[in-house]
Amino acid sequence: MRVSDIASALGIAFGGEDKEITAMNNLRDARPDELSFAANRKHIEALRLSDAGAVLIPVELLDAVPPGAATLVHEDVLLAMAYATKLFASSPIDFDASEATVGKGSFIDPRANIEKGAKIGKGCTVMAGAYIGSNVVIGDESVIYPNAAIYRDCKIGQRCIIHAGTTVGGDGFGFSHTKTGEHVKIYQNGNVVIEDDVELGCNCTVDRAVFASTVIKKGVKIDNLVHIGHNCEIGEYSILVAQVGVAGSTKLGRNTVVSGQSAFAEHLEIAPFTTFTARSGVTKSIHESGKVFSGYPLMEHRQWMRLQSKLAKLVKEQ
């Protein structure tokens, strides 16, 4: 798709050189054949440094456009961005992919639903009712239990276990909003990458990225009913206990331990070897490794213990 096509779809003009654009991405990661966007002055530095081939911006950021980038000026950049994601969205199924391939020694139940383009490694088990989307790649010796669903273009490593009812690659939860309060879908054009030796329990949900990938790194173990938002990165050997939720773009360092029903706000970074006790509510990044946290609002565990003893005293007072 050319810049001129995007401009025309958005009903606006464009500046600079018309060129082929293959995808959308954020300012930092965008390449010369990708479209990016900056909603306001907060992003001015990232805009200046971006390699994007085209940028969607408000008029006041025109001066910060890097040389060579085509410009698409819109008064509501976030709304225009949402409309633009639709232009690059894949259909749920890739009907044009080549036949799925299966490695030696794998058992693929004939009642599993495998789409074209899937590549399943050696020694895998894919059980009845499991759904393997178009172009999904599954590494050797992985097991996909019944009725798990892996959306198109996701990647699963070696020796992974995906339990029944778990979904990998559902759309991240992203919308722009009109002035009258309607929501416009930001199409989630990325995927999910699950590295080796990961186990996902039953009925979990791991959302695909808006751009690029949601990543579950090597050796992570996840219990049941856990939610991982789009563009998250879960560090190596982390453990997430049942009913935990991680909002979009949050990154957990390696060996993070998250006890049951805890939750993370979006866009956080958590230092490696951090432990969260049950039902922690994490709204700020954590920079120092190896500590234990509790509560909502979050505090160090010993402080939380102290708070509880103060509250116990408060209850007893006349």
Next chain:
Amino acid sequence: MRVSDIASALGIAFGGEDKEITAMNNLRDARPDELSFAANRKHIEALRLSDAGAVLIPVELLDAVPPGAATLVHEDVLLAMAYATKLFASSPIDFDASEATVGKGSFIDPRANIEKGAKIGKGCTVMAGAYIGSNVVIGDESVIYPNAAIYRDCKIGQRCIIHAGTTVGGDGFGFSHTKTGEHVKIYQNGNVVIEDDVELGCNCTVDRAVFASTVIKKGVKIDNLVHIGHNCEIGEYSILVAQVGVAGSTKLGRNTVVSGQSAFAEHLEIAPFTTFTARSGVTKSIHESGKVFSGYPLMEHRQWMRLQSKLAKLVKEQ
């Protein structure tokens, strides 16, 4: 079924005119061919005003029965009501329905499981492993992802997206209780109505109504692992983030925003344009629009911020 049949099934006598009864309903909505019930004196006014064709009541409410309504007197109305719902329950599958129909331009994967009586609109996509129950209606251009399950008689609007693993129309959680502590199922004879432009994330659960409909109104967007109880109404353009729970019969006004892991008790009404921050616990109705709430127990957000700063001080005190 006639009033005399119901009386006989419950092992009691009936008063008034024997007549054909087609369904059960609450006192307010019941029509002259429906059975309703009043458990105690709290419902006496609603009973007086009801158009129900027959009412199940304790003996002390006999005086308040509206003229023309047949009476079924029982010493444990809630228990008798539960037994009566079974008389009107549908089987999980309607074997007698006519062949399912599919509109022009729809792609229905042959590995999807479509029951008889389903009506799928134009330009829809129904993916492998999705279950479309008997007599389900799906509007044009909707997408049903793999392994989603829509129970019989539910209605989905146009341009809806139902993600993998989500269930629509499971039984609401309703039971009456015997004196010895056993639970008797209240059959959930209503359905779910999802209006246009709604998106439901992965592994959500939207329960069918006991009578009438659970309703998700136009433009609502729901994240993953969200629970909507029976007879809820989610107002237009509301947003519910991951792992939220809404208990039975609660009504959210339009453009309600509910952040992650929040929950609502049953039978509440929430004013439009209300925002709830993460993990709010809502146990009372909210009558004024446009406010922001937090915490459990719930309070206005600025009060909650104040409480947190007081608690932080408390922790530091000797």
Next chain:
Amino acid sequence: MRVSDIASALGIAFGGEDKEITAMNNLRDARPDELSFAANRKHIEALRLSDAGAVLIPVELLDAVPPGAATLVHEDVLLAMAYATKLFASSPIDFDASEATVGKGSFIDPRANIEKGAKIGKGCTVMAGAYIGSNVVIGDESVIYPNAAIYRDCKIGQRCIIHAGTTVGGDGFGFSHTKTGEHVKIYQNGNVVIEDDVELGCNCTVDRAVFASTVIKKGVKIDNLVHIGHNCEIGEYSILVAQVGVAGSTKLGRNTVVSGQSAFAEHLEIAPFTTFTARSGVTKSIHESGKVFSGYPLMEHRQWMRLQSKLAKLVKEQ
């Protein structure tokens, strides 16, 4: 498998008589043909009293080994135990089982996925997309809704209802840890036993036991998105509302009532007829019956009410 085979697989020697070992179990329940383990001196009494045919122990517990038990000495018992569970693990499917059987008057949708060895009773309904694993037993008149998944060897009672998307028998969440922070799966070689008249809502997860059984007793009713960990026991006629989580090995007494989003830590025992209000966080056993609890940390409901009124006062203070 013989003790010598286990020793060889673990790369260690063994003491005592070589003999056939058929399974693993905890010290208390292990029989003379089973392997058990004791990680440290806390388990010394249980070790002394065990009927296990072989025990995996650290060298300092050698003196406490009961007469007749073969010994496997390892410096990291928990890690060795995890490796040993793999030796006894079943594959996800039992290809050698005999043909599945179905009782009179049952409707098994031809699009349901039934493995060999399954025994389905009379008058059951198993709907399209439901997965019934190898050797699963389902009692008379039970209903399994679409896309529910019951893993191999689990047992479902009579008149049970398992709603769409629910998984029964997924692996419990158990791992041992290497010195470098990797996690080694403890294979979950037990099953789930669901007694008569149980209803499980949509998208619940009930994990199989590591040894023996996770048990849901007669008449229990469970709402949507509830998690039950491995080796739990849910007492007769208990009620668990939506989004509740119960961690491994916790036992609820009969007629426990657990309101929405509550959670239990592992290895607790809860007295019968206990009630928990919404979002209770239970970290200690409860020994006295019939009380009502709230909050996290948990306290008696009236104390929690008192705490909330104190906190409300605190907010108002200057």
